[in-house]
Amino acid sequence: MNLTIRARNLSKWFGQVVALNDLTFELAAPLIGLLGQNGAGKSTLLKLLVGLLAPSRGEVSLDGRHPRHDRRLRRQLGYSPELDRFYEDLSPAEFLLVMTRLHGLPAEAARTATQETLERVGLSAHAQRPIRTLSHGMRQRLKVAQALAHRPRLLVLDEPLAGLDPLGRIELNRLFREEAAAGCTIWISSHVLHELQALTDTVLLLHRGRLLAEGSVRRIRDLIDAHPHRVAVGCARPRELGAELARLDHVRRIEFTAKGLVVETERADECYDALGRLGAEGTLGIHSLDALDDNLEAVFRYLTQ
Amino acid sequence: MVEAGADTGRILDQGYRRFTGARRPPARVSWVIALEELRQAWKEKHFRRVVWAALLPLLFFGVLVFLKRFMPMVGFGGDEGVRLFRVQQFWSVFVVFYVGRNAIGEELRTGALELIFSRPVSFPRYLAGKWLALVLAVVGIIAVPVCLLGLFELLWTPGSDLAHFARLVTSAVFASVLVGLAQGALMLAISALAGRGTAAGVVWVLLYLVLGGAAEGVSHATGSMEALALSLNGAGGGLFSNLMGSSTFQATVPACLAGLVGYAALGAGLTLLRLRRYRKGAS
Incomplete structure (x- = not known):
């Protein structure tokens, strides 16, 4: 105890x-x-x-x-x-x-x-x-x-x-x-x-x-609203995935990388739900999700800025 | 309220068990501190030399007592114990120097006091431990040789009785404890205020000498024997002489007691004030 x-x-x-x-x-x-x-x-x-x-x-x-x-x-x-x-x-x-x-x-x-x-x-x-x-x-x-x-x-x-x-x-x-x-x-x-x-x-x-x-x-x-969450998505077809994500109102920015894309969203939970749904469909080849600023360093930086 | 995370911990049996046995009462803490202080002092070779050198007067007076058996005119007319007490007081200055100079000041300076006070150690017990170390050292250097000399007298001098020996032992222990309390308290205060061991030691020796000189000067100027109790040496030696019924020039018992108790209270008060300041975060 x-x-x-x-x-x-x-x-x-x-x-x-x-x-x-x-x-x-x-x-x-x-x-x-x-x-x-x-x-x-x-x-x-x-x-x-x-x-x-x-x-x-x-x-x-x-x-x-x-x-x-x-x-x-x-x-x-x-x-x-x-x-x-x-x-x-x-x-x-x-x-x-x-x-x-x-x-x-x-x-x-x-x-x-x-x-x-x-x-x-x-x-x-x-x-x-x-x-x-x-x-x-x-x-x-x-x-x-x-x-x-x-x-x-x-x-x-x-x-x-x-x-x-x-x-x-x-x-x-x-x-x-x-x-x-x-x-x-x-x-x-x-x-x-x-x-x-x-x-x-x-x-x-x-x-x-x-x-x-x-x-x-x-x-x-999650409580820091002022900064969008950044999620790195590893996938086989990033452009198609980007087009799907761009339709979501909470997505603010999409950046393409060598292994997929990085999406910035204001509501992380809804973004993960959407990515999970798209991943389950299996057509876009999503193979990894990684929260880029869900760590202490980012939290500390955001709070002390 | 934030509760523990998603139960990721596990208990690994390393053969490591919490201590559930009885703990020593808090008073033992002072003894732990005192014995450690003495142990540290004993590690210093100069301190060991002082202790061995402090036994030489016992050897000298012991020889005198032995010779008195065959030549009754040798010696100081039965005042050997009083003389030895006064000589041993001189050595006690150096013993206090070695045991007490680093007692509090170094711990304050290095921040090691944080380690002590993060434990269940209160100020008074901490101070009592340091003080106890000094008192034990002074009693050891003054009372033990005097009592041994008394034992030699009892064994070798014709006409010596047990009652005189008992009086000598009681008086030597009582007077040396008071001397230890006064000297120890002043040394602790100097150590706490000076912050550095060597500086504290030098100030202590100077203070001892200055007090001795001042007491002699005031006594000479005013013609009052009571003024001798202003010095640590005069107060301690005077008290023991009075208790032993010696007729040498000295201050009265009340004056000697007032001197020794006054210095002890002054030293303890200053040390406590310094520690209190430290504890308030103003170190």
């Missing part, structure tokens, strides 16, 4: 700077992506979620409980900050052991959790080296490990994939999916769109401290 995270009129400002402005949302999904440009307020929101900061106005709650003051709730949270400066003279094993014991785990359980977690993030071979000798990718893994070692219910990760090599990204993404599948709620922030899209369909879009959109990428895209 995933935690329900609810924010009501949530605002945070630092002196004259408004970091978050009147956010209201309610989300309960295993993996939630927090997307926004640098300075959008992602890190501030994540710190509010784990109780590191107090809201200037409004409130945020996890299953109706407030992380700032509920110690029992905070035992169930894991937080990986954006910065990766740790205790440089400690080894990863020592560091994880202390961090886990601060969650109240007895020494033996903490040792077991440390070993398991180091193995899971692929740092077992480097467990005894001082942290200062670790590469950036290893530090990123260690950062995730310290958030994960005590087995939290909510894992809050601030840019966990920044600076990782492709293999590291794949491994950590797999780890996040496993955790989410096992019942852990995970919030991941990033300003790299494809990173998030590879992980989750449920996103929260922030822009200059304001909430732009929340929900599934596809649903958000």
Whole structure:
């Protein structure tokens, strides 16, 4: 069962700077992506979620409980900050052991959790080296490990994939999916769109401290009326198909390509219905449909333009 | 409300189980922090050297006590414990330097405090942990040698009784805890305000020396022995001397207690204010 995270009129400002402005949302999904440009307020929101900061106005709650003051709730949270400066003279094993014991785990359980977690993030071979000798990718893994070692219910990760090599990204993404599948709620922030899209369909879009959109990428895209949907259609007879589509009132533009055509429509559902019907007739040789801007990048671009 | 997506997840058995056992009470967090702080300090070779060097006065006074068995005129007329306490206070300055200089400042500077406070660790428990480390270190460097010397006296000096030994142990522990609280609180405050370990260490040593000089100066100018309690050294040494009934020049017990408790409160207050500011997001 995933935690329900609810924010009501949530605002945070630092002196004259408004970091978050009147956010209201309610989300309960295993993996939630927090997307926004640098300075959008992602890190501030994540710190509010784990109780590191107090809201200037409004409130945020996890299953109706407030992380700032509920110690029992905070035992169930894991937080990986954006910065990766740790205790440089400690080894990863020592560091994880202390961090886990601060969650109240007895020494033996903490040792077991440390070993398991180091193995899971692929740092077992480097467990005894001082942290200062670790590469950036290893530090990123260690950062995730310290958030994960005590087995939290909510894992809050601030840019966990920044600076990782492709293999590291794949491994950590797999780890996040496993955790989410096992019942852990995970919030991941990033300003790299494809990173998030590879992980989750449920996103929260922030822009200059304001909430732009929340929900599934596809649903958000459907709600953007100002921009027509673009659908690439692979077919054997594009000109005949173009003539058929041109009769539809919601089709705004048709562009021919080497493999078929790209159609721009104001009402995606009706367009897909029509293409499905034409495809079923079998006379035009339609063999593929691909939504070109039904992705996070397009959604984000449209919303922030 | 957005619900979970189209049920694409599956549970993979990785032999990984959530921790469902009993957790330690929150008070244990302070001990975890304190022991880790001491462990880190012990890793530093200079700190280890200071600790070993701090045992040399015990060796010297131990030899004196041993010789007194055969030559009663040797020594400081029964005040060896008080003298050793004062000497060990000198070493405690360096112990506090090594244990406390990075205690809070470095964590503030590097942002590692985020990791601590994202856990179920409150300010007071965090501060208590850091403080506890310093108190343990000071007690270890002052009270342990003094108690050992008392034990040597009990074993070797004719006419020594258990009651005197018990008084020595109690007084040494009590006075060194108060000295540790005062020195530790000031060091933590300096560390939190200075931000950098080395700078904090230098400021700490300078402050110790300046307070000592100022106390002597004020005492000399006013003719008041109470003014000696303005210095950490004078307050701690004076308190222990009074408790042991020594007749050396010193401030009275209330003045010494006021000095030590005052410095402890000042240090703790400044540190809490700095942490509170950090927690409000103004780091």
